[in-house]
Amino acid sequence: MKKIQTLKKNYEFQNVLKNGKFYIGKQITVYIIKNKKESNDIGIAISSKLCHAVQRNKIKRKIRENYRLLSNKLEKGYQIVFLWNKKVPVEQVDFHIINQDMQHIFSKAGILK
């Protein structure tokens, strides 16, 4: 399954955020919960209060790109939601820091193969 599956509905997001385990990195926070499928679903949520649409899109794209590069190495059957850490200024968004965060978090959560 090559395409990235994404969460669509608000209740799906709420479910992950309420019941999932969370891990905090330097720039991103990740919520993870098991689902019963044989694939991973991800969602990216960035508050509209933080910045305007252009910055939001840049953050989303960098997170999505990083996930895409790592997705083959992950165990399957999880729902993952990425959040931006509110305390970090949005101008400092950096591809490599997110990459480190993600590897660290996924290995800590034990879903990295």
Add this chain to the structure above:
RNA sequence: GUAGUAAGUUGGAUAGUCGCGUAUAGCAAGGCUGAAAGGCAGCGUACGAGGAAAGUCCGGGCUCCAUAGAGUAAUGAUGCUGGAUAACGUCCAGUAAGGGCAACCUUAAGGAAAGUGCAACAGAAAAUAACCGCCUUUAAAUAGGUAAGGAUGAAAAGGCAGGGUAAGAGCCUACCGCUGAUAUGGUGACAUAUCAGGUCAAUGUAAACCCCAUCUGGAGCAACACCGAGACAGAAGGUUAAGACUACUCGUCAUCUUCUAAUUUGGUGGCAUGAGACUUGCAGUAAUGCAAGUAGUAGAUAAAUGACUAUCCCAGACAAAACCCGGCUUAUAGAUUUACUGCAAAU
């Protein structure tokens, strides 16, 4: 050369690797799914954010509310004149006032003897002006006249000069301003000229209420239409009531309607050729109109146009389509074009 004014254009580039969305009578010729129709996936190809996409401030298309119909009112908006436009609170050309040496710029530019209100502080007084001063009267107290001068203020009863007077005052006169009438020019706002007016009866504020003129039904693509699933409880009224998205009146519609409670969801259309853009010609001062020609696949739905690496330079600002158009407003690093103005120098 320098300082400006106005109107425009542009809004990092190149290469490599990996990816995303839409389309596809291309390839593959059957990889997955399905009873089938078909759908999904792969490879290739093409296309894939802005000048403001933003704010959501106006106007319109489109949709529903009855085929949105008529009148009155309310509400809201606009407010010099003429024109443009589908329409506008927009644009163009003018007028007036103000600013700038100038190019040029700015203006929420109707009405203050229709009425009501407000004018802080200061000041004697904020609209039937007398605090000081001046003059007359009186021995003095007092009584009266007076808006020239002082002081306060954003604003103090046209300005200035002469005459006049007890002192003063449009009290009188000239000039300027103001108001009105007439004539001429202009479609008009208005301009110019002449004449008359000192009862020139009187501050500002209408971004206070208000008055006048003109316009204005409501809600919005989460509109709306269709397909398919889930759920489907209770009460009231029923031929004159209730309802049909501001109120009232009239008129129309319809047979089931209304209320309370509970309440989920998927797909398709709407949805990309439009009062569109550019070029040329003609008409017009112009906005714009008419004619001919040219180019042209963004279309998502937790939402595509990206990421990384390398090189270059002036080191990339503001900022992401979400039904669609016409505007307005606000944000914006840098680069660049044209026309014009002032100053300086040279010829």
